[in-house]
Amino acid sequence: MSSESTLLARLRHLATHPAARGLADDVAVLGDLVLTHDTIVEGVHYLPTDPPESVGWKLGAVNLSDLAAKGAVPSGALLSLTLRGDDQWEERFLSGLAQIFEHFELPLLGGDTVALPEGAPRVLGLTAIGKAGPSVPSRTGGQVGDRLWLVGPIGDSAAGLALLTDDPGATGLLVDTYRRPIPLLAVGALLAPHASAMMDVSDGLLLDARRLATASGCGLRVDLSALRLSPAFIAERGQHRAARLFAATGGDDYALLAALPPSFDPLTILKGTSVNIACVGELTGDGAFALADDFGPVPLPERLGYEHHPS
Amino acid sequence: MSSESTLLARLRHLATHPAARGLADDVAVLGDLVLTHDTIVEGVHYLPTDPPESVGWKLGAVNLSDLAAKGAVPSGALLSLTLRGDDQWEERFLSGLAQIFEHFELPLLGGDTVALPEGAPRVLGLTAIGKAGPSVPSRTGGQVGDRLWLVGPIGDSAAGLALLTDDPGATGLLVDTYRRPIPLLAVGALLAPHASAMMDVSDGLLLDARRLATASGCGLRVDLSALRLSPAFIAERGQHRAARLFAATGGDDYALLAALPPSFDPLTILKGTSVNIACVGELTGDGAFALADDFGPVPLPERLGYEHHPS
Helix, strand or coil: CCHHHHHHHHHHHCCCCHHHHHHCCCCEEECCEEEEEEEEEECCCECCCCCHHHHHHHHHHHHHHHHHCCCCEEEEEEEEEEECCCHHHHHHHHHHHHHHHHHCCCCEEEEEEEECCCCCCCEEEEEEEEECCCCCCCCCCCCCCCEEEEECCCCHHHHHHHHHHHCCCCCCHHHHHHHCCCCCHHHHHHHHHHCCEEEEECCCHHHHHHHHHHHCCCEEEEEHHHCCCCHHHHHHHCCCHHHHHHHHHCCCCCEEEEEECCCCCCHHHHCCCCCCEEEEEEEECCCCEEEEECCEECCCCCCCCCCCCCC | CCHHHHHHHHHHHCCCCHHHHHHCCCCEEECCEEEEEEEEEECCCECCCCCHHHHHHHHHHHHHHHHHCCCCEEEEEEEEEEECCCHHHHHHHHHHHHHHHHHCCCCEEEEEEEECCCCCCCEEEEEEEEECCCCCCCCCCCCCCCEEEEECCCCHHHHHHHHHHHCCCCCCHHHHHHHCCCCCHHHHHHHHHHCCEEEEECCCHHHHHHHHHHHCCCEEEEEHHHCCCCHHHHHHHCCCHHHHHHHHHCCCCCEEEEEECCCCCCHHHHCCCCCCEEEEEEEECCCCEEEEECCEECCCCCCCCCCCCCC
């Protein structure tokens, strides 16, 4: 047993309460509340050169994205803020956090501020609390035959990060998407009552889709050609197989992945909206992971996404 | 305006929801739930040489102490765990966390595990959620004439830390108290319905008592001679004025401080228990902070406790 699975086994041993959903989900469901906590680390989840405002925005966004995937309405948050004595950075960080809190009407309810030793990378945490809708889809409810619908473009954020890695001064739409992802709260709330399973895509579509399929006890078929890449992504990376594989494994997308019964067409409830949504595959009964595009089967890449944490 | 107060003003601007209690409290109160988040940092809140089990215990204890001060019953927690690739440390940390979770019947509901860059100090966060009792005393409700009751010994933890600073191999009761504080959940729940105001003493009695008095719009009188020091503390530090000032400003006590109306004697409901409780002062109408002992007035020390964070 790897150390990662030992750790996860130990955590699961503490998480026997039904509200924990066996730690198989990104959230806990306690009464009519949905709770999630995501932490971001300087140099791991964001670049030390990112504008502090965008770091504040991103901390809010990654947590709200977990609420979006459960169809929950944001009702409050607790902030864990580490201080390094750089008042200007901290001020600008809080103004970015304020921006996303105000945009999504998320009140700050409390939290903690602590000093960091000199030179330590910042660690920023948020607990977001939402009010559950009529149903809170887990990762585990997918059924054989369910269609997999992807909401939101993928690949833009990873392409933006690649641009910034080459040139820390890079700008443009892709960089903006990396720095300021948009949590898809409205669509999440619309889809949740119809979804057998739903999660946000944060570590790469292929990795997260496999997690959903595995948690649901299903196999998986994904069609790379069905991805709706953004014009900015296509202009930067093209849209051939390699570009599509890059998009499907890049991570940091904060898109939504919903398993919906074949009888339900989400376009009926999203008519008139400009939501980027596409059916990108289905859950299968054979336990395998089949990847294909218009030209035929595609070998699974070695890396399906970011496995930077064990749960 | 100092940078700390600018930061706090900015946070308060985000915290207009009544559940936030104006960030004047250590908890948020959302419906019948009490929520708190405390973060501890290696080298700031614990020693890098502390046994990992005790760090896990302490992370649980500091959060449960906030629930205790509000009379709440623990109902679940979300863990933010940073990993540095030291499997053995992390395993031992989790076993200490498991110990306190099991002791106080606190189920793990979820959270996040993230990788840290090499060499970064660990930052460990916990969001604890409790069920509110019949009333949730804040810091702000104290009334002129209320008696200040202190539950639990103070000074032991600071004396333990001083021993460890001199000799990292030190052992004994004081060191144990520093490493494994006991959250006073049962007494907290008994006192909460009677308290005008209550909080836990984590940054030093004098500092926290002043915070309670200020939040309540009152002055304050504290009698150092009334402190019930533990035998282990007295053996190490004595019980003269200097020792009592050390105990009253040391911090890390996780004792409870309750403002109770003079008509209510807490000993009536604590009869037959072995709780360490003493009346150590009162809230006054003159806005001043008067410190005294059996020998007369005591000048306020320059440092009342640990002001290591702005809220």
